Amino acid sequence: MVLGLGTGSTAAFVVDKLGQLLSTGQLSNIVGIPTSKRTQEQAASLNIPLSTLDLHPHIDLAIDGADEVDPNLDLVKGRGGALLREKMVEAASSSFIVVADDSKLVSGLGGSGLAMPVEVVQFCWKYNLVRLEGLFKELGCEAKLRLAGDGSEKPYVTDNGNYIVDLYFKNPIKDGFAAGKEISAMEGVVEHGLFLGMATSVIVAGKTGVEFMTK
Numbered sequence: 131m132v133l134g135l136g137t138g139s140t141a142a143f144v145v146d147k148l149g150q151l152l153s154t155g156q157l158s159n160i161v162g163i164p165t166s167k168r169t170q171e172q173a174a175s176l177n178i179p180l181s182t183l184d185l186h187p188h189i190d191l192a193i194d195g196a197d198e199v200d201p202n203l204d205l206v207k208g209r210g211g212a213l214l215r216e217k218m219v220e221a222a223s224s225s226f227i228v229v230a231d232d233s234k235l236v237s238g239l240g241g242s243g244l245a246m247p248v249e250v251v252q253f254c255w256k257y258n259l260v261r262l263e264g265l266f267k268e269l270g271c272e273a274k275l276r277l278a279g280d281g282s283e284k285p286y287v288t289d290n291g292n293y294i295v296d297l298y299f300k301n302p303i304k305d306g307f308a309a310g311k312e313i314s315a316m317e318g319v320v321e322h323g324l325f326l327g328m329a330t331s332v333i334v335a336g337k338t339g340v341e342f343m344t345k
């Protein structure tokens with residue numbers, strides 16, 4: 131079985147569990163396709179066999195976390211910075227299961243007030259930041275370059291050598307597909323964090339237990 135291995139604090143639990151199941155012999159014959167360098171390092175440290183999309187262009191199942199989940203199982207992903215590889219791996223997967231807690235549930239994407247990331251090339255990133263903010267002006271969008279988070283003014287650099295512009299919306303996005311299309315059409319945009327029509331099911335943990343959301 132070819133498994134897409136997600137990125138983030140939730141996906142890390144999944145990777146840990148896979149490592150444990152492999153080491154106790156409860157699982158065998160799997161190969162993992164990691165969605166970030168972080169996940170690659172974690173999986174390698176647990177002796178999970180790894181490969182690439184080049185060698186395994188068809189993935190059976192991907193498991194990952196999400197930042198926002200709407201009632202249609204459309205997602206915002208990439209606050210962990212791995213959106214490009216996540217989207218490539220998850221788009222190549224026959225099934226894509228999201229694991230999240232109920233704080234991630236929103237009625238409309240962009241509605242959490244937290245970031246919706248867009249990966250952009252480093253060249254003239256400010257030009258694209260201004261264009262992205264202008265695109266969603268009527269939603270009260272504020273665009274910010276993501277920083278490395280080490281207290282410096284250095285930008286965060288993705289595994290692919292790009293920057294991230296985080297979009298903060300005052301109002302949720304009405305038409306995710308139209309928004310995604312417009313963002314992707316911008317020269318210099320590499321990928322955006324709207325994962326639409328991709329999740330097969332979502333496992334949501336809440337105070338009262340675990341709920342399965344399917345289409």
Ligand SMILES: O=C(CO)[C@H](O)[C@H](O)COP(=O)(O)O
Nearest residue numbers: 138139140195208210211212
């Ligand atoms: O998209 C992601 C990384 O790019 C993560 O899946 C998302 O940010 C959720 O992370 P966490 O499980 O830590 O809340």
